[in-house]
Amino acid sequence: MKKTISGIRGIFGQDLNLKDVLKFCNNFSSLVKSGKCTIGKDTRPSGSMIKDTASAALMKNGIDVFDLGTVPTPVVFREARKYGAGIVVSSSHNPIEWNGLKFIIEGRGINEKELPKIIQKQEIKSEKIGSEQEISSSYIEDARKIIGDLESQPQVAVDIGGGAAKGFAPELLESIGCKVQVLNENLQGCTRGPDPTADNLDDLVAASSNKEIGFAFDLDGDRLVVVRNGKKQTPDVTLGLGVAKSLELGYKNFVLSIDTSVSVEKFIKDNGGTVQRTKVGEANVIEQMINQNAQAGGEGSSGGFILPEFNYCREGILTSGLISSMLGTQKFNEVLNFMESYFQIRDKTAIDAQLHDKVIDDVHSKLSKEYSEVITLDGVKGIIDENSWVLIRKSNTEDIIRVSAESNDENKCKQIVKDTIELVNQSYEQVR
Incomplete structure (x- = not known):
C-alpha cells in the first residue's frame, strides 16, 4: 500500500481492503471542519463498494455526504471548493486491480502536515449521524465560461480509456463547438491501459489522422496526452499548450516541477513570464502555487496543466477545451513547433x-x-x-x-x- 499526499493506493483485496477504507476515512473526518464532504469515483470495478464504505465512515462522524457518482477527479476537486472537503475513490493511472482514496481540504489535496492525521488513529465523537444525498456538478458550465465558444468547429478525437472522463470531456468539447469522435468509451472492451502517458495510443493515433487533434485521458480524467498529425506527443506538450493559452489570457506567474521540459520554461520567459521550480509531484506544485499566488503551471511528466483559479489539481478535461480553443492559431503552431525541437x-x-x-x-x-x-x-x-x-x-x-x-x-x-x-x-x- 502507498500512503502519500497524492493519496492512499493499493491492490484492492490484497493490501487495501474495506477495513482500511473505514479507518482512513474515519481519520480524515477530523480534518473536515465544514461538516460537509463531496465524494466521487472513477470506473474501477471496486469503486462503488469503496465509495459506500467511505461515505458510511464520514456519516458516522456527523458529516453530510454529497455523492457525485462516477465523475473525473477534477469534478470532485471543483465541487469540494463549495463543500469544504472531498474524497475521490481512485488510484489514478494505476492498473485496474488497484484502487485508492484522494483526500481534499478546501479545494486542494492534503499536505505533509495533514497526511499523518489520516494515517494515525483518531478518536472522533459525534452527537449526530450525517446525511447523504446525490448531487450533480456545474463543472461543464463553469469550464465553458473559462474557455468560451470556438469560432470554428474543429474535428477532435477523444480516447476516454474506459474512464470517468466519459460524460464530461466529449460533452465539454461539443458544448464549445468541437465535432467529437469518441473512442474507448467504456472500460469493458477498452483497447488500451489506464495511463495514456505510457500507452502507445494506437487507436487514437489512427482515428486522429484525419482530425485536427486527439486527446487521451487516464482513468480518473486528470492526466491528458495529445496526439497531433498521427504522432503521440510527450506529456510536456500538454502542459506547454496550456501554458501558451495562459500567456494568451495575460497570466505571467508560473510554477513548474523540476522535471518539466526546459522548452516550457523558455517559452514562458520569452513571452514575459516568470517561472519557479518545485519538487516533482502535483501536490508540491500546487503548494508552491498557493504560497506564491501563481497563476498557472503544472507537471510536465504527468501531462498535468493546473489553473488555480479553476482547480487545485491536474486539469485534463478543462485543458482539452483550452487547447481546442487554440487550434488553427499562430500561437498553437508556434508553441508546438518550439517544443518539438526538444527531446x-x-x-x-x-x-x-x-x-x-x-x-x-x-x-x-x-x-x-x-x-x-x-x-x-x-x-x-x-x-x-x-x-x-x-x-x-x-x-x-x-x-x-x-x-x-x-x-x-x-x-x-x-x-x-x-x-x-x-x-x-x-x-x-x-x-x-
Whole structure:
C-alpha cells in the first residue's frame, strides 16, 4: 500500500481492503471542519463498494455526504471548493486491480502536515449521524465560461480509456463547438491501459489522422496526452499548450516541477513570464502555487496543466477545451513547433531502496565535478548547457532510481541517459 499526499493506493483485496477504507476515512473526518464532504469515483470495478464504505465512515462522524457518482477527479476537486472537503475513490493511472482514496481540504489535496492525521488513529465523537444525498456538478458550465465558444468547429478525437472522463470531456468539447469522435468509451472492451502517458495510443493515433487533434485521458480524467498529425506527443506538450493559452489570457506567474521540459520554461520567459521550480509531484506544485499566488503551471511528466483559479489539481478535461480553443492559431503552431525541437527521455534502473540515499549522494559528488551547476531540490539535477539537463531521483515506492534527461539534440539526449544510468549503477556497486 502507498500512503502519500497524492493519496492512499493499493491492490484492492490484497493490501487495501474495506477495513482500511473505514479507518482512513474515519481519520480524515477530523480534518473536515465544514461538516460537509463531496465524494466521487472513477470506473474501477471496486469503486462503488469503496465509495459506500467511505461515505458510511464520514456519516458516522456527523458529516453530510454529497455523492457525485462516477465523475473525473477534477469534478470532485471543483465541487469540494463549495463543500469544504472531498474524497475521490481512485488510484489514478494505476492498473485496474488497484484502487485508492484522494483526500481534499478546501479545494486542494492534503499536505505533509495533514497526511499523518489520516494515517494515525483518531478518536472522533459525534452527537449526530450525517446525511447523504446525490448531487450533480456545474463543472461543464463553469469550464465553458473559462474557455468560451470556438469560432470554428474543429474535428477532435477523444480516447476516454474506459474512464470517468466519459460524460464530461466529449460533452465539454461539443458544448464549445468541437465535432467529437469518441473512442474507448467504456472500460469493458477498452483497447488500451489506464495511463495514456505510457500507452502507445494506437487507436487514437489512427482515428486522429484525419482530425485536427486527439486527446487521451487516464482513468480518473486528470492526466491528458495529445496526439497531433498521427504522432503521440510527450506529456510536456500538454502542459506547454496550456501554458501558451495562459500567456494568451495575460497570466505571467508560473510554477513548474523540476522535471518539466526546459522548452516550457523558455517559452514562458520569452513571452514575459516568470517561472519557479518545485519538487516533482502535483501536490508540491500546487503548494508552491498557493504560497506564491501563481497563476498557472503544472507537471510536465504527468501531462498535468493546473489553473488555480479553476482547480487545485491536474486539469485534463478543462485543458482539452483550452487547447481546442487554440487550434488553427499562430500561437498553437508556434508553441508546438518550439517544443518539438526538444527531446525528453524518462528511464529508470533497479536499485535497492535501502541504498537510494547513498547512491544519490555518490552521484551528486560525481556530477558536481562534471557540471557547472547541480541542483538538489529533488534528487540531483545536472545542468549540462542551456538546452540540456539530467535529473536523477529516487522512487518513494519502488526499488528503482529514475533518470530523466532533455536536449535539443535527440542523440545527445540518448547518450546522456545511457551515461547517467551507467554512472548510477557504478555508484550502486561502490556503496553496496
